[in-house]
Amino acid sequence: MKRIGLIGYGKIGKALVEEIAGNRNAELVFIQDPAFSGKGDISCPVIKNAEESLYEQADLFIECANADVLTENLEMILTHGDLMPFSVTAFSDRDTEKRTAELCAGYHRHVYIPHGAILGLDGIFDGNKVWDEVEIETVKSPASLGRTDTERKILYDGPTRNVCSLFPKNVNVHAAAAIAGIGFDRTRSRLIVDPDTKTNTHRILLKGQGIEISMDISSFAAGAVTGAYTPYSACGSLNRILGKDYGKL
Numbered sequence: 001m002k003r004i005g006l007i008g009y010g011k012i013g014k015a016l017v018e019e020i021a022g023n024r025n026a027e028l029v030f031i032q033d034p035a036f037s038g039k040g041d042i043s044c045p046v047i048k049n050a051e052e053s054l055y056e057q058a059d060l061f062i063e064c065a066n067a068d069v070l071t072e073n074l075e076m077i078l079t080h081g082d083l084m085p086f087s088v089t090a091f092s093d094r095d096t097e098k099r100t101a102e103l104c105a106g107y108h109r110h111v112y113i114p115h116g117a118i119l120g121l122d123g124i125f126d127g128n129k130v131w132d133e134v135e136i137e138t139v140k141s142p143a144s145l146g147r148t149d150t151e152r153k154i155l156y157d158g159p160t161r162n163v164c165s166l167f168p169k170n171v172n173v174h175a176a177a178a179i180a181g182i183g184f185d186r187t188r189s190r191l192i193v194d195p196d197t198k199t200n201t202h203r204i205l206l207k208g209q210g211i212e213i214s215m216d217i218s219s220f221a222a223g224a225v226t227g228a229y230t231p232y233s234a235c236g237s238l239n240r241i242l243g244k245d246y247g248k249l
Contacts, residue, residue: 001025001026001027002025002026002027002059002060002241002242003026003027003029003057003058003059003060004020004026004027004028004029004058004060004061004062005029005030005032005054005055005057005058005060005061005062005077005081006020006028006030006031006032006061006062006064007031007032007033007061007062007063007064007065007069007070007073007077008032008033008063008064008065008066008069008086009031009033009035009036009046010064010065011230011231012064012086012230012231012234013031013033013064014231015231015232015234015235016062016064016231016234016235016238017031017042019235019238019239020238023239023242025242025243026238026242028043028044029044029045029054029057029058030044030045030046030047030051030054030057030058031044031045031046031047032046032047032048032049032050032065032073033046033048033065034048034049036048050072050073050076052076055076055077055079055080055081056080058080058081059080059081059082060081060082060083060084060241061077061080061081061082061083061084062083062084062085062086062238063077063083063084063085063086063087064086064087064234065087066087066168066169067087067089067090067168067169069087070085070087070090071090071093071096074090074096074099074100074103075099075103078100078103078104078107078109078111079103079107081109082109082110082111082112083109083110083111083112084111084112084113084114084237084238084241085111085113085114086114086116086172086234087168087169087172088113088116088172088175088176088179089164089165089168089169089171089172089174089175090168091175091179091184092160092161092164092165092175092178092184093165112237112241113176113179113180114176114233114234114237115176115233115237116172116173116176116230116233116234117172117173117200117202117217117219117229117230117233118173118176118177118202118204118215118217119215119217120204120213120215121176121177121180122180123213124177124180124181124204124206125180125181127181127206127208127211128180128181128182130208130209130211131181131182131206131207131208132207132208132209133188133205133206133207133208134177134178134181134182134186134187134188134204134205134206134207135187135188135189135190135204135205136160136173136174136177136187136188136189136190136202136203136204136205137189137190137191137192137202137203138170138171138173138174138189138190138191138192138200138201138202138203139192139193139194139197139199139200139201140170140191140192140193140194140197140200140201141193141194141195141197141198142193142195144170144200145167145170145193147193149193149195150195151195152192152193152194152195152196153192153193154190154191154192155167155191155192155193156189156190156191157188157189157190157191158188158189159184159185159186159187159188159189160174160175160177160178160184160185160187160188160189161178161184161185163189163191164184167191170191171189171191173202174187174189177204181206198220199218199219199220200218200219201216201217201218201219202215202216202217202218203215203216203217204217217229
């Protein structure tokens, strides 16, 4: 039985609450969300800020708020349990990356990186010793990026580490691929805004030692940061941590 603390109650958080409610191997201990509206059938405590009395009751924390919230609560989270973060752009900050490694080593914790909006994260990880190049291109609407552009343009083209600090809510795909693959400094990111698109699209290219792999993902966004596929993949990532079997007859 995993006792779960959920940090963030947006699109992903709501999907996870439903998934946890239907899983006998999990119990929701609390939800932390400063913007919680009070809507929904929630049986656990809802808090605006971290409370250690509740944190110490959980052994798995799922963060789906934002990178700042993750960073602010990182030490208390890893003091008490393992972590599955969705705001993985937080780890592009070298101090946060180092602090996470030290906390995991000191408290014997694990950080589980969900694949979020993309497929094949396990394949990127499996080949991280052979990749010479990893490139990721994302195209989003102005609304998804909080902008008002009227024409298509490249907003960023360079190392993934820098784009994570510039657009922390929009390039978690890039951060996850960098962590799984060849790192934030060697991975190349391109972010494009396009007023004619209604989807979040990602193209990932991996090259190395006679291997070339290309992946194209498109998910309807309707102006939101989170695409339509991500809540489903979030539930799948949780179930793999909980040990749910897949693909068995």
